[in-house]
Amino acid sequence: MRKFIDKIKPAFEKGGKLGFLHSTFDAFESFLYVPDTVTKKGSHVRDCVDLKRIMIIMVLALVPAMLFGIWNTGYQHKLAFGLDDWGFWNVVWYGLVKVIPLYLVSYIVGLGIEFISAQIRGHEVNEGYLVSGMLIPLIVPADVPLWTLALAVAFAVILGKEVFGGTGMNIWNPALLARAFLFFSYPSKMSGDTIWTPGVTRYLAEGKAYACGNGLVDGFSGATPLAHPSVEGLQNAGTSLWDMIAGVIPGCVGETSVIAILIGAVILIWTGVASWKIMLSSVIGGLAMGYLGFAVGATDLPGYWQLVMGGFLFGTVFMATDPVTSAQTETGKWIYGFLVGALAVTVRMFNPGYPEGMMLAILLMNTFAPLIDHYVVNGAISRRAGKIKTA
Amino acid sequence: MSNIIELKRGLNIPIAGAAAQKVKKVVIPDVAAVKPTDFRGLIPKLLVREGDTVLAGSPVFADKVTPDILFTSPVSGTVSEIVRGEKRKLLEIRIKADKEQKSEDFGAEKVASLDETAIKEKLLKSGLWPAIIQRPYGIIAKPSDRPKAIFISAFSTAPLSANPEFALRDELENIQTGINALAKLTKGGVHVSFSSSNYSGTPLHKLENITTHIFSGKHPAGNVGVQISHISPVAKGDIIWTVSLTMAAAIGKLFNTGKYDVSRLVAVTGPKASDPSYVKGFAGMCMKDIAEYYGNAPEGIRFISGDVLTGTNVGAEGFLGFFDNQVTLIKEGNEHELFGWAKPFRTKLFSTSHTYFSWLTPKKQYEMDTNLHGGPRAFVMSDVYSKVLPMDIFPVYLIKACMTGDIDKMEKFGIYEVIEEDLALCEYVCPSKIEIQSILSGGIDLMMKEMA
Numbered sequence: 001m002r003k004f005i006d007k008i009k010p011a012f013e014k015g016g017k018l019g020f021l022h023s024t025f026d027a028f029e030s031f032l033y034v035p036d037t038v039t040k041k042g043s044h045v046r047d048c049v050d051l052k053r054i055m056i057i058m059v060l061a062l063v064p065a066m067l068f069g070i071w072n073t074g075y076q077h078k079l080a081f082g083l084d085d086w087g088f089w090n091v092v093w094y095g096l097v098k099v100i101p102l103y104l105v106s107y108i109v110g111l112g113i114e115f116i117s118a119q120i121r122g123h124e125v126n127e128g129y130l131v132s133g134m135l136i137p138l139i140v141p142a143d144v145p146l147w148t149l150a151l152a153v154a155f156a157v158i159l160g161k162e163v164f165g166g167t168g169m170n171i172w173n174p175a176l177l178a179r180a181f182l183f184f185s186y187p188s189k190m191s192g193d194t195i196w197t198p199g200v201t202r203y204l205a206e207g208k209a210y211a212c213g214n215g216l217v218d219g220f221s222g223a224t225p226l227a228h229p230s231v232e233g234l235q236n237a238g239t240s241l242w243d244m245i246a247g248v249i250p251g252c253v254g255e256t257s258v259i260a261i262l263i264g265a266v267i268l269i270w271t272g273v274a275s276w277k278i279m280l281s282s283v284i285g286g287l288a289m290g291y292l293g294f295a296v297g298a299t300d301l302p303g304y305w306q307l308v309m310g311g312f313l314f315g316t317v318f319m320a321t322d323p324v325t326s327a328q329t330e331t332g333k334w335i336y337g338f339l340v341g342a343l344a345v346t347v348r349m350f351n352p353g354y355p356e357g358m359m360l361a362i363l364l365m366n367t368f369a370p371l372i373d374h375y376v377v378n379g380a381i382s383r384r385a386g387k388i389k390t391a
Numbered sequence: 392m393s394n395i396i397e398l399k400r401g402l403n404i405p406i407a408g409a410a411a412q413k414v415k416k417v418v419i420p421d422v423a424a425v426k427p428t429d430f431r432g433l434i435p436k437l438l439v440r441e442g443d444t445v446l447a448g449s450p451v452f453a454d455k456v457t458p459d460i461l462f463t464s465p466v467s468g469t470v471s472e473i474v475r476g477e478k479r480k481l482l483e484i485r486i487k488a489d490k491e492q493k494s495e496d497f498g499a500e501k502v503a504s505l506d507e508t509a510i511k512e513k514l515l516k517s518g519l520w521p522a523i524i525q526r527p528y529g530i531i532a533k534p535s536d537r538p539k540a541i542f543i544s545a546f547s548t549a550p551l552s553a554n555p556e557f558a559l560r561d562e563l564e565n566i567q568t569g570i571n572a573l574a575k576l577t578k579g580g581v582h583v584s585f586s587s588s589n590y591s592g593t594p595l596h597k598l599e600n601i602t603t604h605i606f607s608g609k610h611p612a613g614n615v616g617v618q619i620s621h622i623s624p625v626a627k628g629d630i631i632w633t634v635s636l637t638m639a640a641a642i643g644k645l646f647n648t649g650k651y652d653v654s655r656l657v658a659v660t661g662p663k664a665s666d667p668s669y670v671k672g673f674a675g676m677c678m679k680d681i682a683e684y685y686g687n688a689p690e691g692i693r694f695i696s697g698d699v700l701t702g703t704n705v706g707a708e709g710f711l712g713f714f715d716n717q718v719t720l721i722k723e724g725n726e727h728e729l730f731g732w733a734k735p736f737r738t739k740l741f742s743t744s745h746t747y748f749s750w751l752t753p754k755k756q757y758e759m760d761t762n763l764h765g766g767p768r769a770f771v772m773s774d775v776y777s778k779v780l781p782m783d784i785f786p787v788y789l790i791k792a793c794m795t796g797d798i799d800k801m802e803k804f805g806i807y808e809v810i811e812e813d814l815a816l817c818e819y820v821c822p823s824k825i826e827i828q829s830i831l832s833g834g835i836d837l838m839m840k841e842m843a
Contacts, residue, residue, distance in 0.1 A: 042815065045759040048747065053747070387624065
């Protein structure tokens with residue numbers, strides 16, 4: 001294998017026959033092999049961790065949520081159409097049929113754009129999209145039309161990332177941008193209650209769908225718990241707290257199961273890939289706002305319900321902690337996380353037209369993260385200046 | 392006794408090949424070199440030609456800006472070659488040593504009887520003035536300045552560094568003389584920092600005429616820059632001088648014996664050194680003089696004058712740097728590793744990151760090589776750098792300011808306090824493989840140009 005690569009390598013180098021594909025070749029080569037580059041300046045030895053390793057850990061942390069999402073996609077479909085004879089594998093099979101196309105679209109479109117832009121710049125292909133591409137299918141409803149998803153991915157990668165100079169330079173989390181794009185550009189396709197349950201959209205539109213059985217069961221609502229965030233509303237829908245923790249509720253593909261997300265969180269915190277400070281402060285912020293709302297009567301749900309509903313936890317663990325778009329300073333991370341959690345719950349409680357606040361909260365705080373850092377850094381500098389003066 | 396300053400952040404890199412405390416041989420000089428590149432920002436003015444004969448201590452080149460600062464030959468012999476690089480930049484002046492070594496005599500004198508001017512003059516003439524480094528910037532001190540204080544670190548935490556108690560075991564008296572001489576150059580006194588692990592046991596704690604400080608912590612706790620930032624941070628306009636213990640000993644020898652003597656015990660270390668130990672060598676000695684450590688087979692080995700974080704790659708026929716008392720031999724890692732980053736375990740490699748499992752074997756030492764272990768990327772991770780930098784600065788912000796060449800920001804983020812060695816660990820841990828030391832170097836060069 002190595003010999004084969006070394007044999008074809010000259011063709012891809014500068015001046016070679018296929019020299020214009022240099023970045024592409026390099027991406028595949030460095031995917032297979034750690035490059036043989038040695039240190040030239042500065043420190044002669046380096047830590048063996050690189051961004052590829054960090055990204056793959058992030059992807060790994062998302063796997064439980066993804067697997068659960070695949071199962072839950074099938075399970076929600078089974079519930080909606082009353083397919084009592086479906087066993088575990090039927091459910092998983094349906095989930096795979098629904099989720100794999102989302103991944104194909106996400107990776108083909110996203111990585112395609114990454115490769116092309118790396119090629120244009122003559123850079124190495126950055127591995128950042130491996131994570132974004134993994135995230136995007138998990139934060140959209142399973143029934144999202146694939147062509148709109150493709151558009152959203154293209155929008156997020158080009159305008160969200162590449163125009164700023166690629167991974168590490170972007171201001172907003174690309175995966176969330178893709179979702180925001182979908183929600184605001186195609187509200188007709190993304191809103192309402194039925195989008196959240198796989199297969200229902202097509203059934204309602206065309207009167208038939210893959211494995212639709214005898215049609216929708218009586219009393220099917222398909223709404224996520226966020227659509228009726230009150231004790232009574234949840235009771236009527238038959239959703240218990242345990243349902244929401246386990247994740248057997250309608251929602252975006254990967255966001256429903258608290259357990260799967262917490263497994264990911266443990267991996268991320270243990271490996272230090274994501275900041276525990278942001279996660280903790282976001283949870284604190286969410287709880288604080290949730291209980292405040294409970295106290296003043298804006299909602300009759302105690303604060304901790306806010307954590308398990310909708311995308312709060314998924315956003316907290318996987319999206320708010322994005323090292324590029326979150327606050328960079330340690331103090332800033334506490335402030336940033338707290339505000340993400342607090343804003344998300346605030347939007348939920350006071351904006352009936354748009355029940356999921358997490359996405360907007362994170363995007364807004366992404367925008368303000370540099371400002372938070374600016375004040376944290378300036379504060380530290382003036383403190384230091386004072387110290388030097390007295391010394 | 393002063394309080395112990397505890398530094399929590401830092402990292403000791405577990406690289407194999409520490410030198411055993413024995414002296415394996417005495418290097419007999421053959422070809423030696425003086426290298427203008429050992430000194431930051433120096434523009435050299437050559438004073439000899441090929442074929443000239445010199446004594447140990449004879450001037451070889453001078454500083455073009457301050458011609459009083461002389462740089463002298465470590466051996467007596469004949470100038471055999473003047474090596475120039477791109478744009479005729481002066482790289483090395485090679486001197487073929489005589490069989491019998493002779494030195495210039497600068498005259499042994501009691502420091503107590505000398506005043507500041509006399510001490511400065513003697514240091515300048517003998518070629519030991521360049522041993523005094525100025526902060527900010529890490530350049531050779533200006534003879535006309537009077538610094539706020541002079542700092543010496545009496546311990547080293549750098550990877551595999553020479554043990555000062557062993558390497559300087561016969562030099563205690565010289566160090567004391569050196570400190571006495573230096574103390575006359577400043578009002579703020581000579582500050583010496585010791586390690587908390589051995590400050591009461593080390594013979595060095597008998598030094599007098601000093602202000603003592605004690606530090607505990609991992610590398611870079613032994614870096615003088617880190618120590619200064621905790622004792623008396625460098626503010627704009629401040630000037631502080633630093634001297635290494637090795638150079639303080641050389642200064643002491645100058646006053647005690649009247650000779651320019653840069654001989655020292657050099658630790659030959661690293662995974663590629665067989666039986667790592669000490670040799671009695673000198674600044675400017677050739678790597679070929681330690682051939683037995685690598686079985687005379689230099690292929691695939693990187694020769695580093697200094698430690699793996701901050702040393703210079705001098706090559707198999709290179710020469711020991713002016714300030715260094717350590718040589719590190721490591722393998723050139725120009726090999727591809729199949730699926731390296733995707734493997735769950737890489738037991739032969741060390742990482743501070745918990746994404747690998749080397750935290751399970753904290754005592755293990757690793758045969759590190761020079762592989763970069765990844766491709767260069769933009770800054771992504773924000774919290775890895777400050778974990779290895781026990782200073783009150785924001786390394787990422789400072790480096791970004793250096794990249795954009797924004798001198799106002801560089802000033803605000805603390806460029807006066809650091810030189811490359813202080814941020815070397817940040818470079819080591821960087822998952823984006825950013826060349827932090829050379830970016831900082833560019834920043835410091837820009838500062839000097841703009842502030843001049």
